[in-house]
């Protein structure tokens with residue numbers, strides 16, 4: 001039987017690559033739901049190619065345009081964030097791939113888990129914000145959370161067949177981004193264009209800025225802690241500029257397992273969709289002669305403060321990672337609009353974290369309120 005997939009955020013970098021993977025295996029997958037926010041043209045094109053049962057545009061102002069463009073097709077059209085969160089519950093959906101960006105991933109993921117759907121999780125912010133609730137709900141509903149993020153897919157692949165063996169520690173690899181090796185004087189004047197120029201990966205704007213500021217690795221440390229049940233002390237970050245070794249697990253006997261391959265997100269996307277199987281692909285293969293050297297180095301915590309900020313948020317726990325994430329979403333947006341400088345991002349995140357009321361054991365509602373409060377504080381700190 002074909003696996004019926006809901007792709008949330010289908011017009012983005014991960015969403016588009018997911019559809020590419022699905023198109024390689026038409027006998028194994030069926031696209032049941034597509035969702036996007038703004039890009040009507042691309043969404044319509046995807047609808048005509050994959051003929052989903054249902055499509056949702058989160059931005060309600062675009063509903064009529066989408067409806068008109070699809071009037072000749074038997075596709076149900078809905079709009080609004082609430083609809084995105086509802087379509088995942090459809091009985092005809094087997095697996096939900098969460099590829100929207102930011103906090104918007106939280107509610108649809110919660111609903112999908114409650115409805116018993118398998119989750120292929122790209123939206124790392126969901127686990128950063130509410131990892132306790134998500135992992136608890138997943139356990140209660142016996143729902144697998146299959147990581148799509150390349151490092152976490154790597155760790156998941158290293159851990160396959162090792163469920164009875166404790167992890168001593170993990171090493172999350174980080175490319176270091178476009179500003180690896182640069183100092184604060186240099187970073188003071190960098191532009192969004194420079195920050196968007198990632199050396200190894202082509203990704204959406206938000207995650208690309210996060211990679212440049214090392215917040216991406218900070219988010220990934222928290223994501224790994226929830227996915228694999230690790231303490232902060234068990235997670236190390238190591239700079240690896242080539243992005244070939246995607247991450248490493250060290251077991252209690254000292255043995256280390258790494259997963260490697262070219263930087264190509266289609267591989268972890270496909271693995272999340274086909275797990276525990278591996279389907280044959282024609283994605284480009286790694287050639288050792290193209291990489292005579294693989295390098296490793298320690299992160300520069302002093303210059304790239306976001307990584308330390310994320311460890312602090314994780315150690316504090318409660319609503320602190322949620323607050324950090326909200327402030328980060330605000331500052332990334334403002335940096336992309338040239339309204340604040342690159343280094344100001346960490347200052348504002350740190351200050352926001354000191355101003356929001358701390359909640360040790362937040363409910364889902366508390367997470368929504370903390371997110372709103374943190375955004376308001378970050379905006380006020382920026383001044384407009």
Ligand SMILES: NC(=O)C1=CN([C@@H]2O[C@H](COP(=O)(O)OP(=O)(O)OC[C@H]3O[C@@H](n4cnc5c(N)ncnc54)[C@H](OP(=O)(O)O)[C@@H]3O)[C@@H](O)[C@H]2O)C=CC1
Pocket residue numbers: 008009010011012013014015035036037038039040058081084098099100101102104122123124125148149150201202203204205206207265
């Ligand atoms: N890109 C990558 O290689 C990787 C990404 N990830 C994670 O995957 C997620 C997606 O990243 P990426 O694909 O790069 O992002 P993109 O910006 O490329 O795509 C984001 C998608 O989400 C949609 N979207 C944006 N805002 C909303 C909203 N409020 N409600 C509903 N949908 C929304 C966009 O719609 P539209 O385009 O129509 O506006 C688009 O389809 C992120 O959490 C990221 O951290 C993780 C590992 C690697």
Ligand SMILES: CC(=O)[C@@H](O)[C@H](O)COP(=O)(O)O
Pocket residue numbers: 149150151173174175176177201210211212216217265
């Ligand atoms: C492809 C992927 O998983 C990204 O999260 C990637 O890891 C970003 O690269 P950095 O290591 O530069 O953050």
Ligand SMILES: [Mn+2]
Pocket residue numbers: 149150151220
């Ligand atoms: Mn990653």
